Amino acid sequence: xxxxxAATKRFGPVTxxxxxxxxxxxGRLTGFLGPNGAGKTTAMRAxxxxxxxxxxxxxxxxxPVRAADRARFGYMPxxxxxxxxxxxRDQLVYLGQLCGRRxxxxxxxxxxxxxxxxxxxxxxDRLDALSHGNQQRVQLIAALVNEPDLLVLDEPFSGxxxxxxxxxxxxxxxxxxxxxxxxxSSHQLDLVQDLCQDVVIIEHGRIVLAGELAELRAKVPxxxxxxxxxxxxxxxxxxxxxxxxxADDSQVRLRVGRDTDVAAVLAAVRDRADLVSFTYQPPTxxxxxxxxxxx
Amino acid sequence: xxxxxxxxxxxxxxxxxxxxxxxFQASVVLMAVAVAAVLILPALLKPGSTxxxxxxxxxxxxxxxxxxxxxHAAGIxxxxxxxxxxxxxxxxVRQGQVNVxxxxxxxxxxxGQPDEQLKAVVxxxxxxxxxRERAAAAGISTGALAALLTPVPVTSVQLGSAPxxxxxxxxxxxxxxxxxxxxxxxxxxMVLTGVLEEKASRVVEVLLARIPPRxxxxxxxxxxxxxxxxxxxxxxxxALVAVATVHSIDVPAIRGSVLVWVLVWFVLGxxxxxxVYGALGSLGSRVEDAQSVAxxxxxxxxxxxxxxxxxxxxxxxxxxxxxSYIPLSAPMAMPGRIAMGxxxxxxxxxxxxxxxxxxxxxxxxxxxxYTRAILHAGPAxxxxxxxxxxxxxxxxGGGASSPDTEAARRQAEVAAGEETTMTRADLTRHRWxxxxxxxxxxxxxxxxxxFANDVIIGVAAGAGFIAIANRMVGLRARxxxxxxxxx
Numbered sequence: 001x002x003x004x005x006a007a008t009k010r011f012g013p014v015t016x017x018x019x020x021x022x023x024x025x026x027g028r029l030t031g032f033l034g035p036n037g038a039g040k041t042t043a044m045r046a047x048x049x050x051x052x053x054x055x056x057x058x059x060x061x062x063x064p065v066r067a068a069d070r071a072r073f074g075y076m077p078x079x080x081x082x083x084x085x086x087x088x089r090d091q092l093v094y095l096g097q098l099c100g101r102r103x104x105x106x107x108x109x110x111x112x113x114x115x116x117x118x119x120x121x122x123x124x125d126r127l128d129a130l131s132h133g134n135q136q137r138v139q140l141i142a143a144l145v146n147e148p149d150l151l152v153l154d155e156p157f158s159g160x161x162x163x164x165x166x167x168x169x170x171x172x173x174x175x176x177x178x179x180x181x182x183x184x185s186s187h188q189l190d191l192v193q194d195l196c197q198d199v200v201i202i203e204h205g206r207i208v209l210a211g212e213l214a215e216l217r218a219k220v221p222x223x224x225x226x227x228x229x230x231x232x233x234x235x236x237x238x239x240x241x242x243x244x245x246x247a248d249d250s251q252v253r254l255r256v257g258r259d260t261d262v263a264a265v266l267a268a269v270r271d272r273a274d275l276v277s278f279t280y281q282p283p284t285x286x287x288x289x290x291x292x293x294x295x
Numbered sequence: 296x297x298x299x300x301x302x303x304x305x306x307x308x309x310x311x312x313x314x315x316x317x318x319f320q321a322s323v324v325l326m327a328v329a330v331a332a333v334l335i336l337p338a339l340l341k342p343g344s345t346x347x348x349x350x351x352x353x354x355x356x357x358x359x360x361x362x363x364x365x366x367h368a369a370g371i372x373x374x375x376x377x378x379x380x381x382x383x384x385x386x387x388v389r390q391g392q393v394n395v396x397x398x399x400x401x402x403x404x405x406x407g408q409p410d411e412q413l414k415a416v417v418x419x420x421x422x423x424x425x426x427r428e429r430a431a432a433a434g435i436s437t438g439a440l441a442a443l444l445t446p447v448p449v450t451s452v453q454l455g456s457a458p459x460x461x462x463x464x465x466x467x468x469x470x471x472x473x474x475x476x477x478x479x480x481x482x483x484x485m486v487l488t489g490v491l492e493e494k495a496s497r498v499v500e501v502l503l504a505r506i507p508p509r510x511x512x513x514x515x516x517x518x519x520x521x522x523x524x525x526x527x528x529x530x531x532x533x534a535l536v537a538v539a540t541v542h543s544i545d546v547p548a549i550r551g552s553v554l555v556w557v558l559v560w561f562v563l564g565x566x567x568x569x570x571v572y573g574a575l576g577s578l579g580s581r582v583e584d585a586q587s588v589a590x591x592x593x594x595x596x597x598x599x600x601x602x603x604x605x606x607x608x609x610x611x612x613x614x615x616x617x618x619s620y621i622p623l624s625a626p627m628a629m630p631g632r633i634a635m636g637x638x639x640x641x642x643x644x645x646x647x648x649x650x651x652x653x654x655x656x657x658x659x660x661x662x663x664x665y666t667r668a669i670l671h672a673g674p675a676x677x678x679x680x681x682x683x684x685x686x687x688x689x690x691x692g693g694g695a696s697s698p699d700t701e702a703a704r705r706q707a708e709v710a711a712g713e714e715t716t717m718t719r720a721d722l723t724r725h726r727w728x729x730x731x732x733x734x735x736x737x738x739x740x741x742x743x744x745x746f747a748n749d750v751i752i753g754v755a756a757g758a759g760f761i762a763i764a765n766r767m768v769g770l771r772a773r774x775x776x777x778x779x780x781x782x
Contacts, residue, residue: 048504050670067507075504079672081497086312097304098505142501 001025002047002150002181006056009042009205016042018205019056024183024198026149029176031192031213032185033289034202040185041078043202044152048075060150071099074148078155078185080139082127088138089114089123096145106145113141133164140168144175151175153184157191169195193285201292209292217282225254225262226279227269234272239265250276298510305506305514309489310522318730319522322481326474327530329737331537333470333754334549336744337463338541345372346413347392351384352399355424362397362420369416400425457610457635464548465607466754467534468631471548471557472607473758474530475627476600478561480593482523483568486516488585490576490665499669508666516569520562527561548634556643557630563650564626567657568596574661577668578676588675597762599624603631610637620646622653729765736761 002024009017016039024030034040045051047058048070060069083091089110096106114120117137122130127138136159143151156172157165165188173195176182186192192199193213201209209216225242228251236244236252241260245253256265262280269275283291313319348362355361359375366373376393378384384396388406395413396404400421403414423444430440457464490512493499502511531554538549571592579588586593603624606615610632618628619638625646632638667681740757 045500050500050503070505073504075501077497077500077504079497079500081499081501083312083493083498084496090311094304094308095501095505098301098502100300 001061002183003059003062004043004046004056005059007043007046007053007058008055009039009046009051010054015205017046017053017056020202020205020207021056022200022207022210024150024181024200026181027176027179028181028197029172029195030181030183030198030200031196032183032200032202033187033189033192033285034185035293038202039205040202041154042205044075044154044183044185045077047150047152048073072146072149074143074146074151076139076143076153076156080136082135082139082142084128085126087124087126088119088130091127092138092141092145095142099146101146109145109147110141113144117141132159133161136160136164140171149180151180151182151184153182155186156184157186157188165191189284189286189289199285201289203293208295209288213285216288217285220283220288221258222255222283223258223260224281224283225256225265226277226281227252227254227273228276228278229269229273230276231274234269239268239272298507298513301506302510302514302517305511306518306521309515309518313485313519313522318726319526321730322733323526323529325734325737326477326526327533330470330474330530331533332741333744334467334534334546335537335541336741336753337466340744344370345374346394346410347374347376348413348417349376349378349384349387349393349396351378351381351396354397354400355421355428357427358397358400358420358424361424361427362417365416365420365423369412371413371416373416397421457637460548460635461545463546464635467546467548468607468610468634469604469754469758470534471630471634472600472603472627473754474527475557475561475564475630476596476603478523478527479564479568479626480596480600482519482565483572483596484585484589484593485519486569487572487576487589488582489515489519490573490669491579491582491585494577494579494669495581503670508669509662512573512662512665516566516573520565520569523565524558524562527558531557547636553630553634556633559647560626560630560643563647563654566654567622567626567650568592570654570657570661574664574668577665578678578681580671580673580675584675595623597766600627600762603627606631606635606637610635619643620649622650625650732764733761736764 004020004022006019006021007017008015008019018039020039020043032040032043042051046053047065049065057064059065086094092110092114093103093106096109097103101109111120111123114123117140119130119134119137119141122134127135130138140156143153151172153172156168160168169191172182172184196213198211199209199213199216200207224245230250233247233249233252236242236247236254239254242254242256242265245255247253265280266278269278346366350359359377362375363373376387378387378396381398384393384398385404387393388396388404391406394405394410395417397417398404403409403417426444427440431437454461493502493511499511534549535551535554538546572589575588575592576585579585599618599621602614602618605612605618606628609615615628615632615637618624619632619642621628629638629643629646633643664678664681668676736757738757739760740753742753743756744753
C-alpha cells in the first residue's frame with residue numbers, strides 16, 4: 001500500500017504538490033490522471049526520493065519510504081533513458097543488481113522478460129541498435145528486473161502502437177493480479193477506464209478526485225442514456241425529466257437523474273421511436289475528468 | 296544493499312564497459328611503448344663502440360697500431376681498412392663502409408658531421424705515430440719515449456641539474472610528468488563526459504531511483520580511476536623493464552620506489568581533478584557542454600602541468616618546492632622532485648596529506664553540487680545557480696513547470712535531439728582525431744629526438760604538439776557547441 005500523506009512540494013513560487021493525499025493499493029491498478037504540468041511526474045519522483053518533499057510524506061505499508069523499500073520498487077520515468085552503447089542484457093542485469101539482487105536471480109528474471117517481450121535474440125545487441133519500440137520494451141523490463149512490489153510508470157502508453165498498448169495493458173493487469181501495486185500516469189482516459197480499478201486525478205498540484213473508479217462513477221447523480229433509432233426524432237424532453245446532451249438524426253445522448261426508472265424510459269422510447277440500441281450508464285471517466293478539472 | 300556495495304557495482308560497470316573500447320586498449324599499448332622507447336632511445340642512438348677507419352696514402356708505419364691502441368683506451372674498437380687509392384677510400388666513406396678516411400696521415404674525411412670523439416682519437420694517434428717516427432729518427436730510445444708518451448686517460452661526465460642525476464634522469468622526469476598529466480587529464484575528463492552522458496541520456500533518473508547520487512558519483516570516479524591506475528601501472532612497468540633490460544643506460548630516476556610514488560601521486564591527482572570534473576559535469580545538460588563547463592579546471596590543470604616543468608631544471612629550488620606542496624600541482628611536481636633525489640623522505644608524505652585533506656573537502660562540495668544539479672533539466676547551470684539552491688534545483692521537476700513552458704521545453708528538446716545525434720558523431724570523430732593527433736605527436740617527438748640527437752627537445756616537441764592539438768580540438772568542439780545551446 002502506497003500512501004501520499006499531505007505531500008507538499010514547492011518549486012520557488014510554484015506549488016507542484018499541494019497537500020496531496022491518496023493511496024495506491026496492492027493488487028489494483030491505479031491510474032494517475034491530470035493535465036500537463038499538474039504535478040504527476042513530481043509526485044512519482046517523490047516516491048523515489050528524486051524530489052525532496054517540503055511537507056507531508058510518502059509511506060509504504062504505513063512507514064516513510066526507506067532505501068530498502070525502494071530496492072523493491074520499479075520505476076519507469078517519463079524521460080526514457082538507458083545507456084545507449086551498453087548491451088541489452090548487461091544493462092538490465094546491472095540495473096537489477098543495483099537493487100541488491102543476486103546476479104543469478106537477476107539473470108533469470110531478465111531472461112524471462114526478454115523472452116516474454118520477444119527480445120531474447122537481441123539480448124547481446126547494443127541498445128542503440130534496437131528499434132524505438134524495442135527500446136521501449138527494454139525500458140519496461142528495466143523497471144521490472146527486481147520483481148517489484150510497487151511499480152510506478154510515468155506515461156507507459158505514450159508512443160506505443162495499438163497492439164503494443166494492448167500488450168502493455170495486459171502486462172500491467174497480470175502484474176496487479178499477481179499482487180503488485182501499480183500506479184501509472186496516462187492521458188488515454190478510455191484506456192484507463194478499461195484497465196484501472198482506481199483512479200487519482202490531480203490538478204494544479206491538488207488531488208481533485210481519488211478512489212475506486214466504479215464507485216466514483218456511481219456516486220455522480222447523473223446517468224446517461226444513449227439511444228440509436230430509425231425514423232423521425234420524437235420530442236425527447238417529454239419522455240422523462242431529461243436533458244439532451246447531444247443529438248443528431250439517428251442518435252441522442254440524454255442526461256437523466258440517478259433515481260430514474262430505466263425500464264420506464266426504455267418502454268417510453270420504444271413507444272415513440274424505432275429503437276436500434278439503448279444504453280444506460282454512469283458518466284465515463286472522460287466526463288468525470290473534465291468535470292473534476294474544470295471545477 | 297548499502298551505498299558502498301552499489302558504488303562498487305557502478306565502478307565495475309565503468310571498468311567493464313570502458314576496457315572493452317578499442318581506443319582504450321590501443322592507448323594502453325601506445326603509451327607503454329612510447330615511454331619505454333623514449334627512455335631507451337639515448338642508448339639506442341648512442342653509436343656502437345666499433346669504428347671502421349679507412350687509411351690511404353703515405354703514413355707512418357705504426358699508424359694503424361697506434362690508432363687501435365688509442366681507440367682502445369677510449370673504449371672504442373677500431374678496425375683499420377687500408378685503401379689503395381683516394382677515390383676508393385672516399386667511395387667507402389660515402390657508402391658508410393668506414394666512419395672516417397685518413398688521407399696521407401694529415402686529412403680526415405667524413406660523411407657529414409665529424410664524430411668528435413673519433414676525431415680526437417685519430418688525430419691523437421696521428422700525432423703520436425708521427426712523434427714516435429721522428430723520435431726514432433732523432434735516436435731517442437723506445438723506453439724513454441714510452442715513459443714520455445704514456446697517455447693520460449681523460450674521462451668526461453655529463454652533469455645533470457641535480458647532484459647524482461644525469462640528463463637521462465631529466466628525460467625520465469619529463470616523461471613522468473607528461474604521463475601523470477596525461478593520466479589525470481584523460482581519466483578526469485572521462486568522468487566529466489561520463490557524468491554528462493548519463494545526464495543527457497536520462498539514464499540517471501533510472502539509476503537514482505535505485506542508488507543515492509553520492510554512491511553513483513563515487514562509483515564512477517573509482518571505476519575510471521582504477522582503469523587509469525591500471526594504465527599508468529602498465530606504463531610504469533614498461534619503463535622499469537626497459538631500463539632494466541638495456542644495460543648501457545643508467546637512470547636512477549626510474550626505480551621501483553620512485554614509480555610507486557608516481558602511482559600514488561596519480562591516484563591523488565586523479566581523485567582531486569576527477570571529483571571536480573564530476574561535479575562540473577552535472578551542471579551541463581548535453582555532452583557538448585563538457586568543454587565549456589569544465590574549462591576553468593582544465594586551464595588550472597594545464598597551468599599546473601607546465602609550471603611543474605621547473606622541477607626538471609631546478610628540483611631543489613623554491614618554485615619547485617612550492618609547487619610540490621600546492622595540491623593542484625603537487626601530483627605533477629612532487630614525483631619529479633622525488634625522482635631527482637631533491638625531496639627529503641617526509642616531504643612527499645606531508646604533501647600527500649595536504650592533498651588528501653583537499654580532496655576530502657572537494658568530495659563534500661562535489662557531492663553537494665552533483666546531488667543538486669544531476670536531475671536538473673534544461674540549460675546548463677552555473678555553480679552559483681546550484682548554490683542559490685531552491686529556485687534553481689526547483690526547475691528539476693518537469694511536472695512543476697506550467698504546461699506552456701513544458702511544451703516549449705519539449706519542442707526545444709525535439710529540436711536539440713537531432714543536434715545531439717549529430718554532435719555525438721562529432722564527438723566520436725573528436726576522439727578519433729585525438730588518438731590520431733596523439734600518435735602523430737609521439738612520432739613527431741621521436742623524429743625530433745632522432746634528428747636533433749636530443750631526447751629532451753624531442754619529448755618537449757611531442758608533448759607540446761599533443762597539448763596544443765588537444766586544446767585546438769577542445770576549442771573546436773566548443774565552437775560547434777554554442778549554436779545548439781542558444782536555440
